[in-house]
Amino acid sequence: MLPKPKAALAQNTYAYESEPLVKPTGFREYDARWLFGSELNLMGVQALGMGLGTLIAELGQKPQIVTGHDFRSYSASIKYALISGLMASGCTVHDIGLCMTPMAYFAQFELDVPCVAMVTASHNDNGWTGVKMGANRPLTFGPQEMARLKEIVLSGSFVAKPGGGYRFHENFPERYIADLTDRPELKRRLRVVAACGNGTAGAFAPQVLEAIGCEVILLDTKLDHSFPNYNPNPEDLKMLHAMRDAVLAHQADLAFGFDGDGDRCGVVDDTGEEIFADKIGVMLARDMSALHPQARFVVDVKSTGLFATDPVLQAQGATTEYWKTGHSYMKRRTHELRALAGFEKSGHFFFNAPYGRGYDDGLVSAIAICDMLDRAHGQRMSDLKNALPKTWSSPTMSPHCADEAKYGVVDAVVREFQAAQREGRLVAGQPIRDLVTVNGVRVTCDDGSWGLVRASSNKPELVVVVESPVSEQRMHEMFAAINEVLRRHPEVGAYNQTI
Incomplete structure (x- = not known):
């Protein structure tokens, strides 16, 4: 023993x-x-x-x-x-x-x-x-x-x-690839960049995309465990910018970026603009609820407010629940509610039948996006993006905070915003309309601008996201308000990236 x-x-x-x-x-x-x-x-x-x-x-x-x-x-x-x-x-x-x-x-x-x-x-x-x-x-x-x-x-x-x-x-990979590609080819020949950051997906993603009918442009698909270009993370701006450059150089329809173990997928559109995964989720929810009226979806608390306010989703009878961030939480909740799909801002997507088996798979996500474009009557990815109500969203920003301290810091931040709501104090110059504390704290102001703070589940850091449906300036004001609270805690260190 x-x-x-x-x-x-x-x-x-x-x-x-x-x-x-x-x-x-x-x-x-x-x-x-x-x-x-x-x-x-x-x-x-x-x-x-x-x-x-x-x-x-x-x-x-x-x-x-x-x-x-x-x-x-x-x-x-x-x-x-x-x-x-x-x-x-x-x-x-x-x-x-x-x-x-x-x-x-x-x-x-x-x-x-x-x-x-x-x-x-x-x-x-x-x-x-x-x-x-x-x-x-x-x-x-x-x-x-x-x-x-x-x-x-x-x-x-x-x-x-x-x-x-x-x-x-x-x-065994042959059985997996056969399962994904045993389907009709796309009617529309899409030119796609497959960006893998030299991670594991490079061994599999290109052949799956080719088998469903895409013309594939390879980007960092050679396996290299030193990750010589950037970490394979489709939320990382360095990876997204490499995808942008490849789309523009090759006049591609879009780029898919797969993370290190292939369960997440990020997207850059035909104009070279990155589309954060929560906005991709809104597009997919529109497409799927058109085929399945009254569809139910689950999204994580980092995700855009459009899931609750989008007029197309409302007209199609779609309903959405905001839930805890984390692939296990989201997978479980999507399963419990028998939702059609779950979308997480990090790029973990969970599709139930008829689209998937309930687990997160970046290639299943990529195929769903290709199918959406196949049904889009010639519209491009940028057209689908521009059809959404405009919001200004930050990437996921992560200030360092030791594992031993991060949950205590988040608890203190939650109490701070709860006190602000009770006492009628303003946040970013406006009253608090709503607080969601299912996972950290998501504070929403009267104009719909919101900010989130939570503890990362897998690294010694916090997670910060902000969004405004009003203006880029309001997005920056929300970030400043959130950051002001965090800076009262010396345990919180430097960000990996900021707006």
Whole structure:
């Protein structure tokens, strides 16, 4: 049996090679993320696998699990350490090899396996690793499961069982690609840029887009775990600007940008302008609710207010609920409400039947956007964007804040705005019309301008988003008001990007 994990161990020591290292803060709200080496070692990964296998048994689930890994220099070794722990706890592991995260979710259905453990740090900087886990397809773990997993692992309460096994599924990506492309080709020949940031999606996205009838222009599709150009993150302005330049150079219809593990998709239109994912969600909701009147949607609290006010959605009887940010939260809520789709500003989209199986897949999102354009009577992506009511929106902005401090800071910010509302104080020069506190705080002024502050679920930082339906100036005023409150907290550091 493995010894109880330690929260800290010095590297290049006997203890580091003989005991599991698992920093407690790596267990996050709905997945796990660590800096590999300083916060987690391979024995710690083995402990995580044994803890996950123990939890699967506790949940009464069949001990069968899909696993795969993303394209980082250390991901394969982490996966095999995880597999050793899972097998020691009695699980049969179905290994699909190098893959995107949605490919692992697909494998749960294709192989009839209930559980998943995908080794990926998604778009995090090199040095990070993590695991996305679930035991009830198409859902992934939420706070309750993560809290119990953390308790099992950190206390060393592993249950070793015989009967574990291993099966490698050769050429599994072919089955995934066939599933996505077994459909009629597009009627309209779209010229699309496939931007992958040298991440895992580069091995799969171009051939899927070509198979559905697109002319594909490759951008940073060669796998390179050093990410030499930019991190594969479709919310990152550097990636979006590279996509813009490629669209303009090749006179493309649009660009798709896929994140490091392929479960998110960003878009740049034919004019080279990035369209934030929440606005893409409004376009898709318009298209889908025209085919499915009275459709229900779920969106995260970072998303545009247009889901509630758009006249086209209102005319088509569409209804939308704002919910917690985070792929597990959104996936679960979309599933619970049997919504047609869920849209998250980060680019995680969740499509239920007939569009998908309920999990987030950047390629399913890209296909849905291509189909929308196929039905758009010759309109271009910019035409669909310009048809939306005008709003001025910020990108997602993330000031640094340590994991140990970020939730306390957000709680204090929530109390600050609640007090402002009670006392009738102005925010950005206007009264508060509404506060949503389901996930951090979203404060909306009388003119509809709003700002959000929440804690990041997977990095040591906060998340700030602002939007105004009035003017760019009002957007900047909302940001200034939000930032003024944050600057009262010395724990809050520099932003990764600002407006």
